[in-house]
Amino acid sequence: MRDTYLWLLQLVTGSLIIVFLAVHMVMMHLDNIVGFFGGHIDEPSFWSSMIDRATKGWWLTFYISFLALVLYHALYGLRGIVLEVTPSGRTERVVTGMIWAVGLGAFALGVYAPVHLFTR
């Protein structure tokens, strides 16, 4: 039962990531499209624009949820691949545990920087 929900969540996060990552890519790389929408950002990779984004609650929420979605989707996929090549049984629990650890660690790492900048 649980496996069905985990798989469904993979589909849901996948479809959401298409939107979120497209926004991220457009912002980072495709100025023409941003200009087309009437917005303008200074070079998005400049420190100043980054601080600007980190301090706006909207962007912060966007980035934190984006990180959660991406980590779930990537690690579920990775877990599937690792389970296919490891022998079954006890190793399944070990692999799942390690994936959880990596996921939570990466989430903490990824959230620390913007939150730190936000609260500075």
Added chain:
Amino acid sequence: MRAGSPRENYLGVRGWVWAGRYDLERYLYTLHRITGLGLVLYLFMHLTVMAIVRGILGEGAYEDVIDFFEHSVFKVGEYVVFAAFIYHGLNGLRLIFQELGFLLGKPKPPIYPFRDSLRRRRPLALGMMGFVVVMAAFVLTDFAKGGP
């Protein structure tokens, strides 16, 4: 009685990539897996660099790192990651629909020569690939113009 034991004959990881003369859809699966793993790898590098440089090392180091990554080798790498995302995302959309049983057609009694549901839906897969190529070309023009 059999003297020797049966010999293992699994294709292993090589079987993901090539196991014989199969058709397009099997290689769509292989490419989806390769782009997925590539994106995971990029993800962890990106998160590490961003978190450590931004959060811990601060502005000076951040500017240095950004300038370091302006080199054209990294720009090509960034484009490859972008293209991998385009393929993985669009093929993933196709998989979302088809793995839930939609866009596959109904079961049909098999009459020789057989055409299974994937081959019947070949136009959808080709359309998706075409869209990937168009998007990748569009993004390439932006990167080639010198991008950010």
Added chain:
Amino acid sequence: MDTVMQIRFKVQRYNPENGAAPRMDEFVVPAPRGMTVLDGLFYIRDNLDSTLAVRSSCRMAICGSCAMLINNFPHLACHTQIAELKAGTIEVRPLPNFPIIKDLVVDLTPLFEKHKAVKPYLIRSDVEEMEDPTAEFLQTPEELDAYLQFSYCIKCGLCLAACPTVATDTPFLGPQALAQCYRYCGDSRDDGAKERFPTVDREHGLWGCHFAGACSEACPKGLDPALAIQLLKRLRVSRALGLGRKRRPTPVASPPTTRQPKLPVPEFTVEVGANPPEK
């Protein structure tokens, strides 16, 4: 007069008794038009090397015994004409993803064990009817069409040889078992989906399928196991989310309520005892 082509067969040999690694043996087989790969292997065994081990039975693509890898694609040897391969050299190897017993004979036990694990029989709650049937179960032609295609499985194992997940994942159920699970879950006479779900609803079950479609490509009976598996995913997801109409299994046919009038038996035209046989 048909030309008889001289075809080179390269056959993988492996004898567990002498422990050597598998090797390829070459034979030249005269192949008239219409000769199948299985006929070629029989020719080799009859005339060139009688130690070649080959499994076959019906030689008409219905038993599934002669599944093997022919020119890098899994085929039934009896169902593959030499001319159709359009090659002067034919490479015959045992079916991949199964343990090799000897030469071209593989151990199909994994296939059968996985098939048994999905309970491939009708499961209903009226056990007395199942044990001691009194009448047939009702089923409309539309209900039949929903699973008929998947009932043609001959258990040859070609789909497991083709599947990339089976190539690495030993406990993975494989396309055959998953497609047969849908053949029963999608059968309107069956009520056993809940019983089968724990076996298939796992990473090494349904969710190990990534829709490469190689199984459908390899199937010699046009079964389309990939379609069956995606339909099973849909069924599993809709049950897990509580969507869709939960249909009841079809009932047993009731006895006829009107009786046909008894037809009158015609009068005998010959009197019994009229013409006794001559002594």
